[in-house]
Amino acid sequence: MKNQVRALRMKHDLAQGQLAEAMGVSRQTINSIENERYMPSLPLAIALARYFGVPVEEMFGDGELSGNHAL
Amino acid sequence: MGNYPAIMRSKWFLPLFSLVLGVVVLGASWAGGSLGSGLISLAVLAGFGLLILLAGRSETIRGLRGDGRDERFAQIDLRATAVTGLVLIVTLIVAWLTEIAQGHSGSPYAWLCAIGGLSYALAVAFFRWRG
Numbered sequence: 359m360k361n362q363v364r365a366l367r368m369k370h371d372l373a374q375g376q377l378a379e380a381m382g383v384s385r386q387t388i389n390s391i392e393n394e395r396y397m398p399s400l401p402l403a404i405a406l407a408r409y410f411g412v413p414v415e416e417m418f419g420d421g422e423l424s425g426n427h428a429l
Numbered sequence: 430m431g432n433y434p435a436i437m438r439s440k441w442f443l444p445l446f447s448l449v450l451g452v453v454v455l456g457a458s459w460a461g462g463s464l465g466s467g468l469i470s471l472a473v474l475a476g477f478g479l480l481i482l483l484a485g486r487s488e489t490i491r492g493l494r495g496d497g498r499d500e501r502f503a504q505i506d507l508r509a510t511a512v513t514g515l516v517l518i519v520t521l522i523v524a525w526l527t528e529i530a531q532g533h534s535g536s537p538y539a540w541l542c543a544i545g546g547l548s549y550a551l552a553v554a555f556f557r558w559r560g
Contacts, residue, residue: 383499386488
């Protein structure tokens with residue numbers, strides 16, 4: 359699944375190691391998430407979204423959900 | 430974000446586990462009258478523990494050692510355990526069939542296959558029940 363983790367991390371000028379430390383996971387785990395090789399658990403996904411202050415469905419997805427929530 | 434208890438996320442986990450296992454093997458060997466092989470086993474296991482403790486900072490080493498364990502490593506660990514179980518059960522079945530083909534009773538491989546199969550069935554039932 360596509361995600362915005364790398365884009366948000368770069369936007370906040372963070373290194374993978376800094377984000378990993380904040381999340382309590384390894385740097386390689388952050389790298390795997392960014393490269394879509396690992397799907398994080400729900401608690402980690404929520405923690406990442408809260409850390410960057412965005413809804414979790416915007417962080418994990420193709421980014422097309424923004425501003426299009428009415429179904 | 431890890432699925433491991435704190436003690437298993439310490440860098441001392443695997444080295445201490447190796448050392449304790451070495452001491453247990455030494456005790457068993459001593460009880461069996463082969464103190465020499467027990468001491469060799471202890472030296473090998475303690476050496477392995479020391480090597481892991483002093484090894485580099487690669488993700489694989491830190492994951493095995495304990496200090497690099499997080500939720501992704503838990504998933505890797507689970508898959509590696511499943512592969513190990515598969516290799517073991519295939520090996521046991523082949524060994525059992527080879528023993529039978531040679532006119533032997535198939536023991537202890539038949540028992541080990543039965544224990545493996547029963548453990549798997551019970552584990553499936555338990556985890557299905559637990560949800």
